[in-house]
Amino acid sequence: QSALTQPASVSGSPGQSITISCTGTSSDVGSYNLVSWYQQHPGKAPKLMIYEGSKRPSGVSNRFSGSKSGNTASLTISGLQAEDEADYYCCSYAGSHVVFGGGTKLTVL
Amino acid sequence: EVQLVESGGGLVQPGRSLRLSCTASGFTFGDYAMSWVRQAPGKGLEWVGFIRSKAYGGTTEYAASVKGRFTISRDDSKSIAYLQMNSLKTEDTAVYYCTRDLGWELPGDFDYWGQGTLVTVSS
Numbered sequence: 489q490s491a492l493t494q495p496a497s498v499s500g501s502p503g504q505s506i507t508i509s510c511t512g513t514s515s516d517v518g519s520y521n522l523v524s525w526y527q528q529h530p531g532k533a534p535k536l537m538i539y540e541g542s543k544r545p546s547g548v549s550n551r552f553s554g555s556k557s558g559n560t561a562s563l564t565i566s567g568l569q570a571e572d573e574a575d576y577y578c579c580s581y582a583g584s585h586v587v588f589g590g591g592t593k594l595t596v597l
Numbered sequence: 598e599v600q601l602v603e604s605g606g607g608l609v610q611p612g613r614s615l616r617l618s619c620t621a622s623g624f625t626f627g628d629y630a631m632s633w634v635r636q637a638p639g640k641g642l643e644w645v646g647f648i649r650s651k652a653y654g655g656t657t658e659y660a661a662s663v664k665g666r667f668t669i670s671r672d673d674s675k676s677i678a679y680l681q682m683n684s685l686k687t688e689d690t691a692v693y694y695c696t697r698d699l700g701w702e703l704p705g706d707f708d709y710w711g712q713g714t715l716v717t718v719s720s
Contacts, residue, residue, distance in 0.1 A: 586644035
């Protein structure tokens with residue numbers, strides 16, 4: 489049950505767009521449209537930002553979008569804001585179990 | 598308003614047992630699957646396990662790291678999900694989160710999270 493691969497850190501300036509990648513295998517990301525993304529601020533519980541690859545829960549800004557190509561899923565945040573600075577985790581169903589990425593720390597410069 | 602409140606965490610010795618509870622409110626608990634996710638201090642998220650609603654058999658799935666040691670159950674009459682943890686190891690030390698799962702049969706979309714409860718396994 490290997491973790492999905494995410495970059496350890498990404499950064500961007502306010503107003504810019506950034507993309508966080510999440511690379512899995514044909515046994516998880518590549519096989520199921522069940523990729524989700526979570527935002528976690530320090531000391532807080534994670535928050536669902538994207539589910540089923542590209543769907544946004546009610547209340548989540550449309551600046552957040554998700555996509556998938558082959559074994560790699562991506563989270564794009566447009567119009568970066570200071571409050572977007574947080575850790576981001578991807579997650580995928582992997583056939584009877586679930587696997588998370590190692591997390592990406594987003595710094596807003 | 599959907600709320601999930603975990604309880605039961607604390608300090609426990611290696612090899613001992615602990616049971617966590619997750620009390621839900623603000624939604625029809627019995628209609629949803631529930632998952633447990635943990636986070637070791639300073640580390641990333643790790644899925645622990647999942648229980649389907651009774652409509653989907655109430656069956657469970659577990660991560661390989663806890664299979665055979667941990668058991669998830671639910672009491673729909675009380676809107677509580679449980680995580681029974683046996684044969685605890687030091688590497689089970691983590692904040693344990695209860696989550697509501699959007700997936701009826703397949704886990705992985707956790708739309709609501711509790712505040713977490715810390716379990717420390719140490720002698």
